[in-house]
Amino acid sequence: DVKVTQSSRYLVKRTGEKVFLECVQDMDHENMFWYRQDPGLGLRLIYFSYDVKMKEKGDIPEGYSVSREKKERFSLILESASTNQTSMYLCASSFRSSPLHFGNGTRLTVT
């Protein structure tokens, strides 16, 4: 069974801090995705990656960056956290044109 693991379930950070959200998958998937979920807005794509060291901006990349140095790991970085980045963050992975598998999510609060 596919396992997508996000490093933290809950995270509280202060405004201005640099924040790292980590995601690891164990199925050798090429594609990895970071979404944020907010009430009434569904899931919005922040960044995705289709190969090691490759990344593409999603619909809301401002204020975020990503890193994919190894195939199994995709990190989301908030360079300087702000209160409007308080949200649920969801990581997913897939083979090319195959179903997405999601992690359990990280609920980030920025105070």
Next chain:
Amino acid sequence: GIQVEQSPPDLILQEGANSTLRCNFSDSVNNLQWFHQNPWGQLINLFYIPSGTKQNGRLSATTVATERYSLLYISSSQTTDSGVYFCAVESSGGYQKVTFGTGTKLQVIP
């Protein structure tokens, strides 16, 4: 970018009732997926359905790619069907960007 609209946004059903959820998308897609998010927030893939019809127990889905919509049917609903249902599409041409709709929140009452 591609727009994905789901309807209705909210739905309340009596246990045992049937329902149809709709997903419209604004451009051609490589594939379409339906997900269920349970009350604990976990997203589970229900169908991977770029075209045609698939069935899994009480659930079935139909995608008509040429007309840019998909339908999710829930028959004989149960309280465990409660949650939010999302459709997600992979844009055609280039990288595998997957865009979600805003979801349909379903509540099944006993």
